[in-house]
Amino acid sequence: MISINATLIVQIINLLVLIFILNRLMYRPIKKIVAERQAKVEAGLQQAAKMREANVEAEAVYRQERRKERARVREELEARHRETDAKVKGILLKAQEQAKSQQAAMLQNVEQQMQEARGDIKAEAEKVARSMARTVLGREVA
Secondary structure, three states, X not given: OOOOOHHHHHHHHHXXXXXXXXXXXXXXXXXXXXXXXXXXXXXXXXXXXXXXXXXXXXXXXXXXXXXXXXXXHHHHHHHHHHHHHHHHHHHHHHHHXXXXXXXXXXXXXXXXXXXXXXXXXXXXXXXXXXXXXXXXXXXXOO
């Protein structure tokens, strides 16, 4: 059987002293370190969440700016297409006008050459007619 004597009381006191010493030297510092680490982890998680949020905002801003830039480029391209179309139409109109003026000049030139040819043919016809009349009549015709 267990007897209660001085050694039991010394053992209990020894156990209490050991608990007190371990609590002071080990448990409290370990709890403190664990709490600090937990605080660091939570702070890191909060910082990561803030960074993720900032990243999402920055991405949204980037996408909006990209959309605006694309719209600006599209408008600029359309403006340049309109400008180019206008220049092409102007060049075509000028070319058509030049072609018409050249055609009119050529027609006038052809008409003039035809008039000259008619005059030459008429003069040649008169010569031939006089020659034939001279041959037929045997004398000069005036």
